[in-house]
Amino acid sequence: MAYNRLTAAEAAEMIKNDANVAFSGFTPNGIPKAVIRETYKIAMREHEAGRPYQIGILTGASSCQSLEGDLAKAHAIKFRAPFSTNADFRNHVNLEEIDYEDGHLGHMAEKLRRGFFGEVDWAIIEVSDLEEGADLCKAYLTTAEGIVPTIARIAKRIIIEWNHFHSPVAKHLHDVYECGEYPNREPIPLLKIGQRIGKEYVEIDPKKIVGVVDCNIPEEARSFKAPDSETLRIGENVVEFFLSDMKAGHIPSCMFPIQSGVGATGNAVLEAIGKYADHLPVLNVFSEVMQDAVIDLIEKGRIDQAEATAMTCTNECIQHVYENIDFFKKHITLCPSEISNAPETIRRFGVIAMNTALEVDIYGHENSSHICGSRLMNGIGGSCDYERNGSISIFYTQSTAKNGTISAVVPMCCHVDSTEHDIDIIVTEQGVADLRGKGPARRAEEIIEHCAHPDYKPLLREYQKLADKGHTPHNMRCALAFHDTFLKKGDMRLVDFGEYLK
Ligand code: COA
Numbered sequence: 001m002a003y004n005r006l007t008a009a010e011a012a013e014m015i016k017n018d019a020n021v022a023f024s025g026f027t028p029n030g031i032p033k034a035v036i037r038e039t040y041k042i043a044m045r046e047h048e049a050g051r052p053y054q055i056g057i058l059t060g061a062s063s064c065q066s067l068e069g070d071l072a073k074a075h076a077i078k079f080r081a082p083f084s085t086n087a088d089f090r091n092h093v094n095l096e097e098i099d100y101e102d103g104h105l106g107h108m109a110e111k112l113r114r115g116f117f118g119e120v121d122w123a124i125i126e127v128s129d130l131e132e133g134a135d136l137c138k139a140y141l142t143t144a145e146g147i148v149p150t151i152a153r154i155a156k157r158i159i160i161e162w163n164h165f166h167s168p169v170a171k172h173l174h175d176v177y178e179c180g181e182y183p184n185r186e187p188i189p190l191l192k193i194g195q196r197i198g199k200e201y202v203e204i205d206p207k208k209i210v211g212v213v214d215c216n217i218p219e220e221a222r223s224f225k226a227p228d229s230e231t232l233r234i235g236e237n238v239v240e241f242f243l244s245d246m247k248a249g250h251i252p253s254c255m256f257p258i259q260s261g262v263g264a265t266g267n268a269v270l271e272a273i274g275k276y277a278d279h280l281p282v283l284n285v286f287s288e289v290m291q292d293a294v295i296d297l298i299e300k301g302r303i304d305q306a307e308a309t310a311m312t313c314t315n316e317c318i319q320h321v322y323e324n325i326d327f328f329k330k331h332i333t334l335c336p337s338e339i340s341n342a343p344e345t346i347r348r349f350g351v352i353a354m355n356t357a358l359e360v361d362i363y364g365h366e367n368s369s370h371i372c373g374s375r376l377m378n379g380i381g382g383s384c385d386y387e388r389n390g391s392i393s394i395f396y397t398q399s400t401a402k403n404g405t406i407s408a409v410v411p412m413c414c415h416v417d418s419t420e421h422d423i424d425i426i427v428t429e430q431g432v433a434d435l436r437g438k439g440p441a442r443r444a445e446e447i448i449e450h451c452a453h454p455d456y457k458p459l460l461r462e463y464q465k466l467a468d469k470g471h472t473p474h475n476m477r478c479a480l481a482f483h484d485t486f487l488k489k490g491d492m493r494l495v496d497f498g499e500y501l502k
Pocket of ligand 1: 225357359379400
């Protein structure tokens with residue numbers, strides 16, 4: 001049987017003010033775009049008419065400009081979880097207009113199941129193919145799984161966006177599995193990266209489907225700043241660290257699988273890994289996203305299995321995968337985010353976690369989400385899911401930001417996302433700090449000596465001298481002087497601890 005067909009505008013009109021709407025996709029990829037572009041027009045129309053129009057937005061991770069950027073600009077978002085990398089969204093959050101819960105991506109499906117976001121009025125799900133059965137709808141996803149198995153089950157009503165930009169062969173990449181309920185949940189039966197434990201499709205009750213919107217829209221893929229000499233140097237330092245840790249026997253010669261987080265720095269690290277891939281054994285990837293660099297390394301035979309919840313690739317790369325699906329389906333698996341980001345699987349495989357920090361402190365705490373304490377950058381995404389559970393937890397960052405006026409190594413982070421207890425290795429373009437098996441004093445030595453920029457080493461040393469005696473020595477009056485000086489004078493190099501000791 002054929003389900004009801006709707007235009008995107010007709011579908012959008014059904015979503016009323018105050019609705020909670022959950023979306024397929026993870027990163028810009030797999031996000032349904034047709035209906036939401038019409039929702040933007042409705043928000044503008046309603047606001048012009050003096051009527052309220054705001055919706056709650058629930059996704060697997062960050063999304064795209066049409067969804068959270070444009071709706072933020074239209075003041076049409078009342079609530080948002082769990083992650084965003086969008087500049088317009090960030091601006092409106094920092095203006096205190098939007099209630100944003102920055103949460104672990106691996107917890108999102110669970111939080112939805114347990115009702116922490118209230119009822120999910122709508123789910124909008126992008127598909128590459130659809131089996132329109134009378135008793136069961138089989139929805140074949142596109143480039144991401146994220147939280148779809150859960151929202152498809154708990155949403156009250158569902159709109160399907162059948163995006164013909166995506167080939168139906170995308171189904172061969174998917175492995176759909178939803179975790180059971182607490183407290184008697186079965187272990188996740190994934191014992192090997194790339195093993196299939198579920199189905200190629202998401203099951204949907206046809207009674208919930210109000211209509212299918214046909215469309216043909218490319219992904220709103222993000223582009224990254226091109227790697228520069230500093231970010232590439234960070235990548236080279238990571239590769240050198242792998243090689244020396246393999247020599248020391250901490251990493252086995254077969255290597256552990258790797259995870260790599262979002263952003264320009266993470267992208268540059270992947271490029272460096274690609275450049276030096278011949279020095280490393282064939283890799284496996286267990287991550288939340290795979291980018292173009294991973295697809296390239298699969299083709300070059302340097303990556304065997306890549307399992308993630310999203311293929312966050314450019315449109316050209318996605319079409320290339322579809323055109324060569326018989327090859328890629330043997331190497332790529334897309335799974336739900338509660339599998340890719342589960343403590344259980346990350347631990348089982350011994351994943352090496354690699355994410356980007358905005359700043360680290362001298363004892364190894366890390367901040368990846370807030371600038372100078374108050375202003376949101378993006379959020380934690382899945383970084384803490386991996387860092388807490390990885391076999392080796394790496395954070396990297398450039399040692400300075402904003403033309404050297406900010407040090408990424410500070411006495412005390414102004415906001416903490418991953419703690420000293422979860423981080424093993426810090427890498428900057430200056431070098432590598434190995435924190436494993438070291439207490440606070442030796443950690444501070446490693447971080448200042450190997451990771452801080454030479455312009456800031458004297459200030460950090462001076463801070464150590466001013467610190468009170470103790471296990472983790474700090475001087476609370478001077479602790480946040482770096483940030484305070486930046487806010488007042490626009491340059492952390494102008495720190496004068498004397499001002500804080502008066
Ligand atoms: N203080 C103030 N600003 C800083 C800073 C600091 N300590 N460090 C970096 N910045 C600024 C940069 O100058 C840049 O500003 P611009 O956009 O105006 O040029 C911006 O932050 C982004 O920094 P960039 O060096 O381009 O890094 P990136 O693209 O690699 O992103 C994060 C870095 C931390 C924002 C990004 O990796 C992130 O969101 N991480 C958290 C989530 C995560 O790790 N997810 C992984 C799994 S989903």
